[in-house]
Amino acid sequence: MDSSVALGRLEHARPVMTRGSCLPEGAQSAHLNGCVPLSHQVAGHKYGVDKVGILQHPDGTVLKQLQPPPRGPREMQFYSMVCAEDHCDPCLVDLKAHLPKYYGTWSSPDAPTDLYLKLEDVTRRFQKPCIMDVKIGQKSYDPFASQEKREQQIRKYPLMEEIGFLVLGMRVYKVGSDSFDTYDQHYGRALVKDAIKEGLSKFFYNGDILRKDAITASILRVQKILQWFEAQSRFNFYASSLLFVYEGVYEGVSQTLRESPTAPEACEQNNNINQSLSNMYSLHKKSCGRSHHQANQDNGVWSSSQQPNGNRSLARLEEDRKESKSEAGQETVSDVEVKMIDFAHVFPSDVPDQGYIYGLKNLLKVLHQILEE
Numbered sequence: 001m002d003s004s005v006a007l008g009r010l011e012h013a014r015p016v017m018t019r020g021s022c023l024p025e026g027a028q029s030a031h032l033n034g035c036v037p038l039s040h041q042v043a044g045h046k047y048g049v050d051k052v053g054i055l056q057h058p059d060g061t062v063l064k065q066l067q068p069p070p071r072g073p074r075e076m077q078f079y080s081m082v083c084a085e086d087h088c089d090p091c092l093v094d095l096k097a098h099l100p101k102y103y104g105t106w107s108s109p110d111a112p113t114d115l116y117l118k119l120e121d122v123t124r125r126f127q128k129p130c131i132m133d134v135k136i137g138q139k140s141y142d143p144f145a146s147q148e149k150r151e152q153q154i155r156k157y158p159l160m161e162e163i164g165f166l167v168l169g170m171r172v173y174k175v176g177s178d179s180f181d182t183y184d185q186h187y188g189r190a191l192v193k194d195a196i197k198e199g200l201s202k203f204f205y206n207g208d209i210l211r212k213d214a215i216t217a218s219i220l221r222v223q224k225i226l227q228w229f230e231a232q233s234r235f236n237f238y239a240s241s242l243l244f245v246y247e248g249v250y251e252g253v254s255q256t257l258r259e260s261p262t263a264p265e266a267c268e269q270n271n272n273i274n275q276s277l278s279n280m281y282s283l284h285k286k287s288c289g290r291s292h293h294q295a296n297q298d299n300g301v302w303s304s305s306q307q308p309n310g311n312r313s314l315a316r317l318e319e320d321r322k323e324s325k326s327e328a329g330q331e332t333v334s335d336v337e338v339k340m341i342d343f344a345h346v347f348p349s350d351v352p353d354q355g356y357i358y359g360l361k362n363l364l365k366v367l368h369q370i371l372e373e
Contacts, residue, residue, distance in 0.1 A: 033108040034058045040123060042169030043133035043185060043241070055116065060124050063106055063116035071344035076105065076117060078343045091232055098225050098340045100243075122337045128180075128248030130214075132203045133168040133341075134363065135241045138355035140166070142238040142345040157189050163196060164359030167203075168241065173248025174207035180248075201370045206250060214246040215371045217336035219364060225340065226360045229353055236353045238345035242363075245337040 035055040055063040066072035082092050083102040101120035108114065123129040138161045141153045157166050167188030172181045183202070191199040204211045222242070 033110060035063060035108075038062060040129060040131060040171060042131050042171050042182070056121070057106070057118070060121055061103060062100075062119045062121045064119060066105075066115045066117065067344055072115075074346070075342075075344040076115075078346050079117060080104075091234060094228050095232075095340075098228065098338075100339050100341065122243065122339050123245050126245060126247050128173040129171070130173050130203065130206075130244075130246050130248045131169075131171045132244040133170075133241050134244065135160075135166045135168055135239065136164070136356055136359040136363070137238060137240065137353075138164050138358055140239045142347065159193060163193065164355070164362040167191065167199065170203050172203055172206070175248070175250065176207045197366050197369050200366055203244070204370065206248065209250075210370075211246065211250065212371055214336055215367055217246070218244055218338055219367050219371070221336065221338035222360060222364055222367070225338070226357065226364065229357050229360065233350060233352045234348065236347050236349040236351075237340075237343070237356050238347070240340060240342045240346065240356070243337070243339045243341050245339075247335045 032055060035057050038054045038056045041054055053065055055065070057063050066076060079099075079102045082096050082099060100122055103118040103120075106116045106118040123131060139153075140157070140160055141150045145153070154160070160166055167183070168185050169188070170181075170183040172183075173179075174181055181202075188199070201210065204215050225242070
C-alpha cells in the first residue's frame with residue numbers, strides 16, 4: 001500500500017442504516033432476533049442506554065452497532081481492509097493479529113438496514129473474565145474534530161496528553177466473594193498522575209494476591225503492539241483502545257515462576273524471555289492471505305472490497321475455534337488477551353503515530369512499576 005493514500009468520497013461506501021432506538025422489552029427481543037445486550041461490557045456505548053450499542057449474538061460473537069457517518073462507515077471499512085481474505089500485505093497481516101476476528105456485517109431480518117459489525121468475543125473462553133478498556137494516545141479527538149469537540153475531550157481528561165492513556169472501565173474478579181468489582185469511566189478520569197499506578201494495579205488484584213502472571217503476560221502483548229507501531233508509518237489512531245482480558249480463576253503458576261520475579265529488563269527483550277513464559281503466555285496468531293488494498297479516506301471511510309456477510313459465518317466461526325485449539329496444542333490457549341479495538345477515528349498517514357507510541361510506552365512503564373512491587 002502506498003503511504004501517500006488518495007482520498008475517497010464517503011458517498012461511495014456509505015451503508016444505509018438507522019440510528020437505533022430504545023425499544024420496549026418485548027419489541028426489543030423480537031427486533032434483536034435472539035441477541036441480547038452484552039452483559040460484560042465495561043466501556044463504550046451501551047445498548048438501550050445510548051443510540052448505538054453492543055450486543056451478544058447467540059453464536060457467541062459480539063455485535064457492535066454501526067455508528068452514524070462518518071465514524072461507523074470508517075470503522076467498517078477499516079476492519080474490512082485489514083481483515084480481507086485475499087491480501088498478503090505484511091503490515092496488515094501483523095496488525096490483524098492484534099485485532100478481534102472480524103466476521104463482516106450483520107443485520108436482523110426484522111431490521112435489515114440496521115447494521116452491526118460482527119466481531120469475536122475475546123472474553124468468551126474465560127470462566128471469570130477480568131476485563132479492562134484503556135484508551136491509548138495523547139489525543140482523544142481526530143484532526144477533523146471541531147474546536148468544540150477538542151475542548152470537550154480535553155475537559156474530560158486534561159492529563160491525556162501528558163499520560164498518554166486513560167482507563168475507561170474495568171471488571172475485576174474477586175476470588176473471596178466470587179463476585180466482580182466494576183469501575184466505570186469516572187474512575188479512570190479521576191486518576192491523577194500520582195495515582196495512576198495504584199489505580200491500574202486494581203485491575204490485577206483479585207482480593208487475595210496481585211496477579212503478576214497476568215501483568216507479565218500483558219506486558220508481552222503490549223510490547224508486540226508497540227513493535228508494530230514503531231515499524232509502521234501508514235496509519236494514525238485516535239480514540240482507539242486496548243482491551244485487556246485475563247482469567248480470574250487463578251490456579252497459580254509454577255513455584256519457580258512465583259519465586260523468580262521477572263525483571264523489567266528481561267521483559268523488554270522479547271527474544272530472550274524465558275521459554276516457559278513464552279509458551280505459557282504465547283500470543284495466538286494466525287497466518288492469513290489477503291489482497292493489497294489502497295486506503296481511501298475523506299474524513300469518512302476506507303475503500304475496500306465488498307463486506308463479508310456476518311449472517312452466514314457460523315462455519316467459519318467453528319473453523320477458527322478448532323484452529324485456535326490446534327495451534328495452541330491443547331484445549332486452552334493463553335490466559336491473557338490484549339486486543340486493539342475501536343477504529344472509528346483511524347486515518348492514513350505517512351509518519352509514525354507518535355501519540356499512540358507515547359501512550360504505549362507510558363502504559364508499559366506503569367505496568368513494569370506494578371510488577372516490580
